Amino acid sequence: MKEFDYIITGSGASGLMLAYRMANDSFFEDKTILIIDKEKKKSNDRTWCFWEEGKGEWDAILCKVWSEIIFESPFYSTKTSIAPYEYKMIRSADFYQLMWKTIEAKSNFSFVSDTVLNISHKSNSASVLTEKTSYSAQKIFNSIAFNANYQQQKKYPVLKQHFIGWFVETKDVMFDDSKATFMDFTVQQKRKTRFMYILPISPRKALFEYTLFSARLLSEVEYEKEIVQYLEEKGITDYKIVEKEKGMIPMTAYKFWKHNSKNVLNIGTVGGWSKASTGYTFMNITRKTREVIEFLKTEKNLREFHKSGRFWWYDLLLLDVLSKYNHQGARLFSTLFQKNRVQKVFRFLDEKTTFFEDVKIMWSMPSWKFTRALFKRIL
Numbered sequence: 001m002k003e004f005d006y007i008i009t010g011s012g013a014s015g016l017m018l019a020y021r022m023a024n025d026s027f028f029e030d031k032t033i034l035i036i037d038k039e040k041k042k043s044n045d046r047t048w049c050f051w052e053e054g055k056g057e058w059d060a061i062l063c064k065v066w067s068e069i070i071f072e073s074p075f076y077s078t079k080t081s082i083a084p085y086e087y088k089m090i091r092s093a094d095f096y097q098l099m100w101k102t103i104e105a106k107s108n109f110s111f112v113s114d115t116v117l118n119i120s121h122k123s124n125s126a127s128v129l130t131e132k133t134s135y136s137a138q139k140i141f142n143s144i145a146f147n148a149n150y151q152q153q154k155k156y157p158v159l160k161q162h163f164i165g166w167f168v169e170t171k172d173v174m175f176d177d178s179k180a181t182f183m184d185f186t187v188q189q190k191r192k193t194r195f196m197y198i199l200p201i202s203p204r205k206a207l208f209e210y211t212l213f214s215a216r217l218l219s220e221v222e223y224e225k226e227i228v229q230y231l232e233e234k235g236i237t238d239y240k241i242v243e244k245e246k247g248m249i250p251m252t253a254y255k256f257w258k259h260n261s262k263n264v265l266n267i268g269t270v271g272g273w274s275k276a277s278t279g280y281t282f283m284n285i286t287r288k289t290r291e292v293i294e295f296l297k298t299e300k301n302l303r304e305f306h307k308s309g310r311f312w313w314y315d316l317l318l319l320d321v322l323s324k325y326n327h328q329g330a331r332l333f334s335t336l337f338q339k340n341r342v343q344k345v346f347r348f349l350d351e352k353t354t355f356f357e358d359v360k361i362m363w364s365m366p367s368w369k370f371t372r373a374l375f376k377r378i379l
């Protein structure tokens with residue numbers, strides 16, 4: 001069995017960002033690091049958006065930035081500046097290229113293209129079984145979902161953020177690319193939380209993503225029918241689809257981190273790094289990979305990496321409410337944006353608000369629903 005100091009299984013967003021940080025830190029210079037993935041991804045398989053205050057680490061590879069957002073629903077609509085925040089977009093192809101350029105320049109890193117079947121946790125090491133062979137390491141960082149444990153439990157509700165997006169290009173100028181539409185709830189709700197997410201990249205090109213926060217996925221035709229209808233309603237009939245993307249992000253307060261062990265740390269979505277109440281993950285990966293690097297220098301048990309806090313409770317309550325009242329999502333999000341400045345909402349979702357601010361935000365929401373959810377959890 002070939003041995004390494006560290007193995008990273010899965011070279012998507014979290015695996016690559018962790019490897020990139022290791023490659024940029026002299027602490028890891030004398031460590032051998034193996035990355036395993038089914039494929040070395042180079043193409044654009046997704047776009048990542050996130051809000052950020054001022055300059056950021058990924059500014060050199062951004063493909064678009066917006067400083068204003070639109071929120072629409074039958075209950076409340078707004079166009080607003082998000083300053084001092086900006087809403088930023090990265091194409092994954094540019095991200096993968098930047099990561100690999102740094103990693104491939106280091107001789108202590110190697111990559112194998114193989115399918116990982118299983119990871120074994122041992123007292124002083126861990127090992128990986130792949131289709132072709134097996135490897136062992138002092139520590140393993142895993143971003144591959146081997147089983148959907150979170151789907152099989154009943155303690156925490158499991159919603160999904162699921163969507164299909166079309167990048168459309170029009171002949172005529174059709175879009176105001178100075179504003180991103182965060183959520184447009186004017187689409188038919190059909191007793192579920194559904195909205196259109198629109199990212200205009202230029203006056204003639206935009207991403208339209210038909211998105212649900214619900215328990216059950218739709219068939220591809222269903223999402224696409226809704227996009228066609230929406231475009232038609234907006235008078236966009238002469239267009240071509242230049243790219244498509246499809247995704248599913250779990251939204252659950254399930255404790256993913258309980259599968260971590262002394263020598264195996266789950267990272268990315270399977271580590272519970274997707275914000276349970278929104279599905280946003282990219283900035284959590286940015287923050288948490290930095291924390292993992294510092295944590296490794298302490299040589300502590302990887303089980304101690306995760307720290308739960310009060311924000312886990314807020315996510316849990318929001319998901320309890322949203323799954324019970326999934327048909328009222330449009331109203332819930334409208335209340336959130338109507339009663340709170342968007343900048344405050346961002347800080348809350350970034351888990352940077354004070355306890356006093358948290359209470360004010362929670363209180364602005366339909367309080368009996370949240371109070372009932374809280375009592376159900378604690379009694």
Ligand SMILES: Cc1cc2nc3c(=O)[nH]c(=O)nc-3n(C[C@H](O)[C@H](O)[C@H](O)COP(=O)(O)OP(=O)(O)OC[C@H]3O[C@@H](n4cnc5c(N)ncnc54)[C@H](O)[C@@H]3O)c2cc1C
Nearest residue numbers: 010012013014038046048049115116247268269280281282
């Ligand atoms: C289309 C899409 C758009 C998204 N947009 C946003 C966004 O705008 N903002 C945001 O914050 N988040 C977004 N997300 C959520 C999240 O940021 C991404 O899913 C992100 O890629 C998660 O990173 P990860 O490392 O956990 O998983 P991934 O990036 O999916 O990496 C997992 C890797 O494991 C590999 N793999 C899987 N199984 C095996 C196996 N058995 N053997 C070997 N390799 C394997 C895969 O090839 C992949 O490279 C989006 C997700 C999707 C799907």
